[in-house]
Amino acid sequence: MKATEIAAQQHGEAVKLREDxxxxxxxxxxxxxxxxxxRVAATLRALHAGIEWETAAMGIKSGQALITALDEASLSFVAVAETVEDRIHNLPNALGPDAGTLIGASRSLNDLAKRMRAKIRVMQDPGDLGGKSHVLYAGAFSEFRGLRKQLSWMLNASIQYAGNFQDFVGVARTDYKDLDALIDPETK
Structure with a gap:
């Protein structure tokens, strides 16, 4: 066997291994x-339900919804992708780099949400025998706008990626049109 044939065979085997x-x-x-x-949309909906966005002085509308949003955003959105992170370069075209982008975005969101969650204070109302509590935020409410933008960006990116990924795997695309309304126009 000639050296060029051996090289071609090795190249073919490497390509086959990458495809497999x-x-x-x-x-x-x-x-x-x-x-x-x-998942991203559900977190974004909880954030929308938790914060009073429409008033000049933003405030907490629902402490439970806000805590749910921050707790969900603190968890990895792409845990499986993170476990195979060292192999995503094997994915074709832009799927590998885009998976890396989603992993990075998830980690950034997780970090931000954990920092914000640490600023939440749940205060029990001492005069209420029913155990009513109030949720206070010890940070700047502008941080919620930043979180909303990051979640909105991730929602838009994940919708695009999901369709491309489904095409690659060979399954029918999921229709995410009902989620489009949640995307901040500035993040598209």
């Missing part, structure tokens, strides 16, 4: 990437 690895990664990540837009 990509196919396995696709199946490992499929459910996570398909449900990702819905």
């Amino acid at each position: 690895t990509a196919a396995i990664l696709g199946r490992l990540m499929l459910v996570e990437m398909t449900v990702l837009p819905g």
Whole structure:
């Protein structure tokens, strides 16, 4: 066998290994990437329910919704992708780099939400025998606008990625049109 034939054979084997690895990664990540837009949207909805956005002096509308939003945003949105992070370069075209972008965005959101969650204070109302409590935020309310923008950006990116990922795996695209209304126009 000539050196060029050996090189061609080795190249073919390397390409086949990469394609097989990509196919396995696709199946490992499929459910996570398909449900990702819905998870981000649910977190964004909880944030919208928790904050009074429409008034000049932003405030907490629902302490429980706010805590839910921050707790959800503190969890990885792409835990499976993070476990295979060192192999996502095997995905074709832009899918690998875009998965890396989503991993980075998830980590950034997690960090921000954890920092914000640490600034939440739940105060029990001493005069209320029913145990009513008030949720206070010991930070700047402008941080909630930043969190909303990051969640909105991730929602938009995850909708696009989910469709491309579903195309790669060979399953029907999910229609996420009902989530578009949640995306901040500035993040599109």
